[in-house]
Each structure stands twice: as structure tokens, then as C-alpha cells.
Amino acid sequence: MTDAQTRPVLSTAQPEDYFQLLKPRVMSLVVFTAATGLVVAPGAVNPLVAAIAVLCIAVGAGAAGALNMALEGETDALMRRTRGRPVAAGRVRKNEAMAFGVILSLFSVMLLGMNANWLAAGLLALTIVYYAGFYTLLLKRRTPQNIVIGGAAGAFPRDRLGGGDGPGAVAGVAAVRHHLPVDAAAQLGPGALFGRRLRQGRHSDDAGGARRPVHPPADPDLSLVFVPVAIAPAVVGLGGPVYLAVSVLGGLGFLGLALRLYRSRAGDEPDKVEAVGREAALYDVRAQAKPARDLFAFSILYLMALFAALLVEALSGMGA
Amino acid sequence: MRLTPDELNARKRRNLFIALGLVAFIILVFLTTVLRLQQNQADARAALEGPGVIEAEPAAR
Numbered sequence A: 001m002t003d004a005q006t007r008p009v010l011s012t013a014q015p016e017d018y019f020q021l022l023k024p025r026v027m028s029l030v031v032f033t034a035a036t037g038l039v040v041a042p043g044a045v046n047p048l049v050a051a052i053a054v055l056c057i058a059v060g061a062g063a064a065g066a067l068n069m070a071l072e073g074e075t076d077a078l079m080r081r082t083r084g085r086p087v088a089a090g091r092v093r094k095n096e097a098m099a100f101g102v103i104l105s106l107f108s109v110m111l112l113g114m115n116a117n118w119l120a121a122g123l124l125a126l127t128i129v130y131y132a133g134f135y136t137l138l139l140k141r142r143t144p145q146n147i148v149i150g151g152a153a154g155a156f157p158r159d160r161l162g163g164g165d166g167p168g169a170v171a172g173v174a175a176v177r178h179h180l181p182v183d184a185a186a187q188l189g190p191g192a193l194f195g196r197r198l199r200q201g202r203h204s205d206d207a208g209g210a211r212r213p214v215h216p217p218a219d220p221d222l223s224l225v226f227v228p229v230a231i232a233p234a235v236v237g238l239g240g241p242v243y244l245a246v247s248v249l250g251g252l253g254f255l256g257l258a259l260r261l262y263r264s265r266a267g268d269e270p271d272k273v274e275a276v277g278r279e280a281a282l283y284d285v286r287a288q289a290k291p292a293r294d295l296f297a298f299s300i301l302y303l304m305a306l307f308a309a310l311l312v313e314a315l316s317g318m319g320a
Numbered sequence B: 001m002r003l004t005p006d007e008l009n010a011r012k013r014r015n016l017f018i019a020l021g022l023v024a025f026i027i028l029v030f031l032t033t034v035l036r037l038q039q040n041q042a043d044a045r046a047a048l049e050g051p052g053v054i055e056a057e058p059a060a061r
Helices: A015-021 A024-040 A047-071 A094-115 A118-142 A146-155 A167-188 A190-207 A220-235 A241-263 A278-287 A289-316 B005-060
Strands: none
Touching: A015 A047, A015 A094, A015 B005, A024 A047, A024 A289, A047 A094, A047 A118, A047 B005, A094 A118, A094 B005, A220 A241, A220 A289, A241 A289
């Protein structure tokens, strides 16, 4: 029986499937960081303008996720972590997901341009193209550095929240200046980097077909770069004592987990693992994947904590 | 072509959410327009009243 015969005439996709295309967990982080950028940015922004801007950024990020899933449906179907996604599982067709992503991209960029300013809208559009086109289509399939370079997409869209000209635009620029280092550091940080990469690499091996360039085993040098960058806002006066405490304590925890990951054998290529035989090697990597997962989870927590510290300081007047 | 109950039900739910999305978009565009008008009005008033008052005073005397 062919695929055309088994497939229903009309799509049976539910609205929930389309919502899953937006990667709601990623969206929630986007909303949180964008809202923090708004609160901390100098100058007053109309709350309604701000709320609509955050909504546009969230929908734009979701649209990029939908395009990513549309483009990667076949590969996602091969990996355990992603095979339940709507396109990979066949609940939403590739063309439908693509159309959904394109329409939401256009609407979110257009509305952000009308609501805030066209610079912000242009940056949102650039982010979507960068993530869905450059990262998904080019980087991810060609280089082990894909998540290092691609992680920058996460730093693009969130902080251009100043509205209009004059003070609004200044607020937008200031928000960029304030948050980009932290955001970029968190996005490019080895936690997201190695955690995601190692997990993806592991599942790629499980699938035995969805092979992607996998980053080499954890390199503690990157953690040594990341932690000072995360602390830097406190040193240059952007963050106050709360931020300093959170960034230093979190940084120590982060370094500890990075060291634990480095000492583990997670991410070693199976043929380099000392175990005998490919199956044994895979199981070995799997058993050692916990440090990678822990570091990945902690990197997200660290990012949230850094932004929460900025938020607390801004709301309590403790910030710089 | 006969559609199954599942297909009909899914289409109905999708259409409902598309309608809700469109209504939400219309409301957002309306709110954005109102906010923009208010902002532009305020800017125009400030441009007219600000330097104009200072310059007009000597001429009135």
C-alpha cells in the first residue's frame, strides 16, 4: 500500500499540533528574556506597545521553530528525541508546517514594525532567516561548529524593544547593549552547546541514519570563557550586587558541571571509546550522557537566573 | 470524495482556531493603530506648542 493510499484525503492535524510546531518551551524563554529587556531598558515604553512587541518576538521565534521542523521532518523522524514532533510523526504535512511558519513570520515581522520600529522588525526577520535558513539548512548539515554559530540566533531577537524614534530608539539600543552579552554568552555557552550537541549526537547514533556533524568532546576552555562573560555585566556596572552574586555562584556551579562532563566520556566517538564493539561503545556513551544533560539543564537555569537577577534589580531599583 | 468524521472534526477545530487567530490579529492591528495615532498626535502637538510659544511671545507684544 502506498503512502498516498494510506494518507487521509484531508489533514487530521489538530490545533495542538500546530502549537507544538512553535516550540512553546523555547518561546517561554524568549518571552521571559524579552520582557526582562523591556523592564531593564532605560526610558519608558508604553506597556501595551511592550506587550505587543514581546508577543511579536515570541510568535516570530515560534515561526522559526515551525520552519525548522518543516525542513527537518525526515531527519527528526530518525531521532528518538525528535520523532514525536508533528511533522516527523506525520500529523502535520511538511508543506502545511512551512506555510504556517512563513505566514506567522510575515505577520509577526509586519506587526512588530508597525508597533515598535522597523529596525526591530528587520532584526526579527533576520533572526528567522538565520535560524531557519542559515542554521537549519547550511550549518547543521555541514560543520560541527553549527551550534556554536547557530546559537547566535537565540541572541538576536529579544532585546530590540525600544519603540519609535528618540528615547524609544535609545531604549532599544541600550537594551541591546545591556543584554546581548549575557544572552549571547548564555546561548553560546558550552552548556547549551555540549548538552544539546551531545544529546543530539547520541540520538543520531541511536537512529543510525540521522548523522550530523558532532562537536568534539567537551572542552573546558569554552566554559572558562563563558563564565567571565556572564559575570562581565556586573563588572562594567550593568548589573548590581544581586546579579554579581547570581553570576558568580552560578558560574562556579557551571564550571563544576563542565568539569564533570569533561571528565566523563560523553561525546567520545564510539570508535574512540575503550569499550569493545560498537554496541558497547554506544551504551557507554549513553550511560555517560547524564553529565551532558545536567550541564544542558543547568545552562538554561543559569540563563533564567541571570535574567531574573536583572529583573529583580530593575524592579527594586538596585540596578546600575 | 467522502470525508471521515475525524477529518471533518479536525478541519472544524482548525477553522475555529484560524478564526480566533485572525480576530486576535485584527485587534492587535487596531490597538497598534490607536497607539501610533496617539503617539503621532502627541509628537505633533509638542512640535507645534514647544518652540512656537517661545517665539510667538515677543511678536505678540
